[in-house]
Amino acid sequence: MSTRDLSRADLHTLAAAAGVMVDWVDASDQPRQVSEQSLHAVLTALELPAATATQREDSLRRCKAQAIEPAPLLTVQVAALLPVSVAPDASGRWVDDSGASEQARADAQGQVRAPQRFGYWTLQIGGLTQQVAVAPQRCFSVADACGLPAPRAWGMALQVYSARSIDDGGIGDASGTVEWVRHAALAGADALALSPVHASRPVTSGYSPYSPSDRRFLDPLHAAPVRVLGELALDAINEVPGLRERFDTLHHSALIDWPASAQAKWQLLRHLYTRVAADHADLVAFRSEGGAALEGFARFAAQDFGDGDPQLHVFTQWLAARSWSDAQREAHERGMKIGLIADLAVGFDPNGAEAAAAADTVLRGLVLGAPPDAFNADGQHWGIGAYSPTALRRSGYAPYIALLRAVLRDRGGIRIDHILGLLRLWVVPEGASSNEGAYLAYPLHDLLNLLALESWRHRAIVIGEDLGVVPPGIREELSRRGVMGIDVLMFTRDDNGAFVSPTLWRPDAVATTTTHDLPTLTGWREGRDIDWRRKLELIKPAQASDDVTARSKDLARLDAAVEHAGLSAANDPLLGALRFTATSVSPLALLPVEDALALEEQPNLPGTVEVHPNWRRRLPDPLPHARLSTALQGFAEARRVAAVSEPHP
Structure with missing residues (x-):
């Protein structure tokens, strides 16, 4: 073997030890291998230099040492054996986070079995003290929420910013969301899935809910002051000179002017801050409960927004938190079994508050993206940060646990964007092209255990966005752990391109007609996505022509499938498609608001920034x-009929 071959072999060995995947399979099911140059760059960013044989040996030695370091927190499922060994027949105590305890005993081989009750425990036995997260076998489910063995629940999906309500200043908020809670609940829905409402950095130009400053906290731009402060908030809009006129103008716009609306809403928030006493009892309680994490976020935000007053940002977090808890309360009062479903972004702004708060556990010199595929030859460069898998383990997964608790608070469920991020993430060295990245492995077993545990502690369902390329066996593992996937109507085809009957869709996935990154059903039927890509020169005219021809065939296939299922609606193919989706065997079907209203345009067009109005479209006024009534009634009725007619064991 040549020196170069030895060097390459050493590099690949180091990469494997560091969790960097040398070999991977692309979207066309073709094997790919990361270049040596990319491996060097990624490993260097992970502080594992590999330029020389000595560096590779030293870096490999460090990887092996890290792998055998005692874990501050072990995760296991209930009644499972722990990966620890003590003296045979040793006895001790299990102590949970409430202080309650029970006996711990090692078997004849010195192995210890976890308690039957899930929770966070401390094991004290034979001189060993070990923190252990004991997880249920699966996440809290729709069946658990509804109290039915085979539920056929349904709900709607809302882009929060798009909803309209009086005095929203041009950006949808919790008040506008509550209006959709009422629409959905009146028709019998049990859930309303939301776009992310994470805390953002100051809005100076474009905006994306998937590039937040801090996922642990909320965006005050979506707070509903009137729902929390009542007349005080109504009066405040009129007290600030010119604010009423600006609010009215921004409210009636078809597209959100994020900088202008953000400026107006922050002007109101700052004025309200001066009107609410600092010793307001609930605000004081909120500040105390938030502790060091809230104070740290507030200090960062005060500097980031340039106002220098951390207590302003404590106040706005209180306002946002109470707005959303009030919305969830109303959802339950109106009969929803699940209520609001939060959306968790896959990462965060590398220069934002979350990165600053967890500086020791954040990947440095690497950002997230996606590898090349048929739609993006150069891959995707998301420019967002993530946690280091090694540092997460070393921290006892503290940032991850805190994140789950924050996002699940006052929610009935969570949708995790890019659920494969619990298994692997495509990381790209800063300044490099997306195709120069590599997959970095994450501790799926531990992350799923903690997700299941927090899911039950909050009694919240879990949806994992699993569209795209998924490694073999992963969907099965997610299903086993109670993480529902997503089945989208336009992708549910057989090998010949025909639409599969919804009775054959996955029984462990959420059914939906579309997502925020895909065309609406009306837009899909009219080819609006093709028009946009042709207009923006994302595809060539010849490709656009081929796409139009293919779309025509797809429409005929869908209409034939709907007719075959006996769900056609006279002169209303959209309604037929909604009914078709509603008959899925999924425990939960979600109807996007855009499809309920037969809107043409999609919320986001991936691969574009300013040339398409991403995250700016407001709902009609x-x-x-x-x-809306026709769509909701049709969807709900098809869901009920499917539940009644389905044979049960």
Whole structure:
């Protein structure tokens, strides 16, 4: 073997030890291998230099040492054997986080079995003290929420910023969301899935809910002051000179002007801050409960927004938190079994508050993206940060646990964007092209255990966005752990391109007609996505022509499938498609608001920034109530009929 071959072999050995995947399979099911140059760059960013044989040996030695370091927190499932060994027949105590305890005993081989009750425990036995997260076998489910063995629940999916309500200043908020809670609940829905409402950095130009400053905290731009402060908030809008006029103008715009609306809403928030006493009892309690994490976030935000007053940001977090807890309360009062479903972004702004708060556990010199595929030859460069898998383990997963608790608070469920991030993430060295990245492995077993545990502690369902390329066996493992996937109508085809009957869709996935990154059903039927890509020169004219031809065939296939299922609606193919989706065997079906209203344009067009109005479209004013009523009634009725007609064991 040549010196170069030895060097390459050593490099690959080091990469494997560091969790960097040398070999991977692309979207076309073709094997790919990360270049040596990319491996060097990624390993260097992970502080594992590999330029020389000595460096590779030293870096490999460090990886091996890290792998055998005692873990501050072990995760196991209930009644499972722990990966520890003590003296045979040793006895001790299990102590949970409430102080309650029970006996611990090692078997004849010195192995210890976890308690039957899930929770966070401390094991004290034979001189060993070990923190252990004991997880249930699966996440809290729709069946658990509904109290039914085979539920056929349904709900809606809302882009929060798009909703309209009086005095929203041009950006949808919790008040506008509550209006959709009412629409959905009245029709019998049990859930309303939301776009992310994470805390953002100051809005100076574009905006994306998937590039937050801090996922642990909320965006005050979506707070609903009137729902928390009542008349005080109404009066405040009129007290600030010119604010009423600006609020009215921004409210009626078809597209959100994020900088202008953010400026107006922050002007209101700052004025309200001066009107609410610092010793307001609930605000004081909120500040105390938030502790060091809230104070740290507030200090960062005060500097980031340039106002220098951390207590302002404590106040706005209180306002946002109480707005959303009030919305969830109303959802339950109106009969929703699940209520609001939060959306958890896959990462965060590398220069934002979350990165600053967890500086010791954040990847440095690497950002997230996606590898090349048929739609993006150069891959995707998301420019967002993530946690280091090694540092997460070393921290006892503290940032991850805190994140789950924050996002699940006052929610009935969570949708995790890019659920494969619990297994691997495509990391790209800063300044490099996306195709120069590599997959970095994450501790799926531990992360799923903690997710299941927090899911039950909050009684919240879990949805994992699993679209795209998924390694073999992963969907099965997610299903086993109670993480529902997502089945999207336009992707549920057989090998010949025909649409599969919804009775054959996955029984462990959420059914939906579309997502925020895909065309609406109306837009898909009219080819709006093709029009946009042709207009923006994302595809060539010849490709656009081929896509139009293919789309025509797809429409015929869908209409045929709907007719075969006996769900066609006279002169209303959209309604037929909604009914078709609603008959899925999924425990939960979600109807996006855009499809309920038969809107043409999609919320986001991936691969674009300023040339398409991403995250800016507001819902029509006034709403087409007749269309909405028809869609909700049709979806709900098809869901009920499917539940009744389905044979049960």
